[in-house]
Amino acid sequence: xxxxxxxxxxxxxxxxxxxxxxxxxxxxxxxxxxxxxxxxxxxxxxxxxxxxxxxxxxxxxxxxxxxxxxxxxxxxxxxxxxxxxxxxxxxxxxxxxxxxxxxxxxxxxxxxxxxxxxxxxxxxxxxxxxxxxxxxxxxxxxxxxxxxxxxxxxxxxxxxxxxxxxxxxxxxxxxxxxxxxxxxxxxxxxxxxxxxxxxxxxxxxxxxxxxxxxxxxxxxxxxxxxxxxxxxxxxxxxxxxxxxxxxxxxxxxxxxxxxxxxxxxxxxxxxxxxxxxxxxxxxxxxxxxxxxxxxxxxxxxxxxxxxxxxxxxxxxxxxxxxxxxxxxxxxxxxxxxxxxxxxxxxxxxxxxxxxxxxxxxxxxxxxxxxxxxxxxxxxxxxxxxxxxx
Numbered sequence: 001x002x003x004x005x006x007x008x009x010x011x012x013x014x015x016x017x018x019x020x021x022x023x024x025x026x027x028x029x030x031x032x033x034x035x036x037x038x039x040x041x042x043x044x045x046x047x048x049x050x051x052x053x054x055x056x057x058x059x060x061x062x063x064x065x066x067x068x069x070x071x072x073x074x075x076x077x078x079x080x081x082x083x084x085x086x087x088x089x090x091x092x093x094x095x096x097x098x099x100x101x102x103x104x105x106x107x108x109x110x111x112x113x114x115x116x117x118x119x120x121x122x123x124x125x126x127x128x129x130x131x132x133x134x135x136x137x138x139x140x141x142x143x144x145x146x147x148x149x150x151x152x153x154x155x156x157x158x159x160x161x162x163x164x165x166x167x168x169x170x171x172x173x174x175x176x177x178x179x180x181x182x183x184x185x186x187x188x189x190x191x192x193x194x195x196x197x198x199x200x201x202x203x204x205x206x207x208x209x210x211x212x213x214x215x216x217x218x219x220x221x222x223x224x225x226x227x228x229x230x231x232x233x234x235x236x237x238x239x240x241x242x243x244x245x246x247x248x249x250x251x252x253x254x255x256x257x258x259x260x261x262x263x264x265x266x267x268x269x270x271x272x273x274x275x276x277x278x279x280x281x282x283x284x285x286x287x288x289x290x291x292x293x294x295x296x297x298x299x300x301x302x303x304x305x306x307x308x309x310x311x312x313x314x315x316x317x318x319x320x321x322x323x324x325x326x327x328x329x330x331x332x333x334x335x336x337x338x339x340x341x342x343x344x345x346x347x348x349x350x351x352x353x354x355x356x357x358x359x360x361x362x363x364x365x366x367x368x369x370x371x372x373x374x375x376x377x378x379x380x381x382x383x384x385x386x387x388x389x
Contacts, residue, residue, distance in 0.1 A: 056085035076104040096123035099216035109216045112386050114326050114362050125217070125386045129368050131375040132382055137203045140210040142167035146192040153244055159230065161245070162188040163253070164206060164223040166213045173254045176221040176271045176389045179245070179296075181228045183278030183303075190277075191225030196374040208378050209385075218389040222253060228280055237287035241274070242295055265295050270325050273298030273388050277377045285310055285346065289327075293317045297325040300384040302377050303332060303339055305346035314354045323356030326388045327363040332376035339372065 054063040054070070061070045061082075074084040081088050089104040096118065099108045110118040112125040147163040169175075180191040187194070195202040205223070212218060226245065231237040247260030256268035265272075274288035274296045275281075281304040289299050290310035294317070317323075327350070331343040344365070351359045359365075366383055370376040 054084065058086055061085045061087050072103065076106075080104050080106055094121050096121040107216055109219045110386075111219055111389075112217075114364060114387050116387065127366065127383045127386065128379045129366060130379065131200070131368075131370055132208065132379050136208050136211045136378070136382065137200075139207060140214040142210065142214060144206060144210050144213065145169070146206055148189070151244060151248055153230075153240065157230070159240065159244070160188050160227040162192040162225040164192050164209055165253075166220060166222075167210070168213070169222075169254070171254050173220065174256050174271075175254050176219055176273070177249060177253075177255045177257075178221055178223045178273045178275065178298075178300075178385075178388075179241070180223060180225050180274075181231065181276030181280030181283050182225065183276075183280050186228075186277075186280075188225035188227050191223055198373055198375050200375065203374055203378055205378060205381060208382055212382065212385055218385050221385065221389050222249075222255065224249065228276075228283060231283040231287050234287045234291055237283065238291040241288070241292055246272075246295060262295075269295050269297045272296040273300065273326075273384075275300030275302065275328075275384065277302040277380075278304050278372065281305065289314065293322050293324075294320075297323070298388045299324070299326070300328040300330070300380070300388065301343070301346075302330050302380045303335060303343070303372055305329070305339075305342035311349070311353055314350070314356075318354065318356050324362050327357055328366065328380075328384045328387055329364075330366040330368060330376070330380035330383065332368050332370040332372060334369065334371040335376070336372065340367075 052065055054068065055065055056062065056070050057064050062068065063070075070082060070085040070087060072082045072084070072087060074082065076082055076089060080091070089101060089106065091101045091104070091106055091108070094101050094108045099110060100106065101108065108120060110123065110125070111120065112118050116125040116127060117123070118125070144167050145165045147165065149161050149163065151159040151161060153159055182188065182190045190196065191205055193204050193206040195204050209223060230240055242262070242265070246257070246265050249255060250257035250260040250264065256271035258264040258267070272295060274284055274292065276284045281301040284299055284301045285305065286309070288296060290313040293314070329343050329347045331340050333340065347363070347365045351357050351363050357363045364387065366380070368376045368379050370379070
């Protein structure tokens with residue numbers, strides 16, 4: 001009985017193995033008729049662009065071979081065109097700290113105007129109502145030139161002038177012109193490199209000019225100091241400025257005057273300023289503002305006034321359509337009270353009586369916490385340069 005059961009079990013296992021073998025043969029034959037599943041091929045590496053020298057299109061400034069835009073990293077030439085593609089830098093903005101175009105590096109001069117805000121970058125001018133910081137009395141990296149000349153007037157009298165030229169003066173360029181008159185006991189050299197004694201030691205205007213130029217704080221300028229002794233007669237002073245001084249400067253220096261003709265001088269009046277200190281300030285009112293508004297549109301008066309007789313002249317000029325670009329009055333608060341009152345009086349009368357003068361628009365009164373000295377006048381000149389030019 002046990003033997004039959006064992007035989008039956010062996011027969012069953014043998015039958016099962018036969019069935020499984022048959023099924024395997026069938027499956028193998030079926031598989032031979034189907035393709036094997038595809039194995040994804042590895043992605044081919046992206047080929048690197050063929051190295052080449054960019055050839056840029058003159059209009060799009062893109063490479064004609066690969067379309068890449070020029071990065072202008074090859075630099076710019078003297079005309080401010082990219083050395084690689086010829087792109088002309090538009091200088092549409094500049095860094096207010098470096099006063100330079102961030103793209104091509106061209107240096108700009110700030111133009112603050114009478115509102116004290118640069119019309120290119122929007123930065124505000126730093127004006128001083130006290131003595132200038134020490135750095136303005138030290139030598140800058142570049143020093144301008146100071147010249148001394150003597151002009152012969154029509155009646156054979158001699159006129160001494162002192163001229164300041166910035167270190168980068170270009171005879172083919174164009175420069176704003178500032179004519180300055182000295183005070184009693186002074187000379188034309190007061191406005192250039194003569195040393196003036198003050199509480200803080202000897203100072204001179206040349207170092208102030210050099211710092212302003214070095215820091216690009218205004219448009220390019222020339223300063224001309226003149227001998228005041230012929231200004232006591234306002235009619236003679238007018239002829240001296242219009243018929244001798246300005247024509248000479250137009251012929252010998254780079255200014256906005258095309259030549260020495262009265263027409264060219266008048267065309268350039270917005271780029272001409274006249275000013276003075278103390279007695280020179282009085283002459284600025286009585287001679288320059290009263291009689292020379294047709295050849296100059298900017299005036300700076302430091303530390304003296306009381307010249308109300310000019311009103312009738314200014315009203316006549318206004319009827320001719322001649323107005324002011326700028327009028328700046330400065331005075332030291334530690335000066336004699338009469339000088340402080342005089343400046344405030346003149347400024348108030350002119351702004352309230354002359355339609356072409358408007359306080360805070362094209363006219364400003366600046367009071368400096370110093371006396372009747374060159375600490376006041378160096379700060380006055382610094383402020384005037386930034387506001388006028």
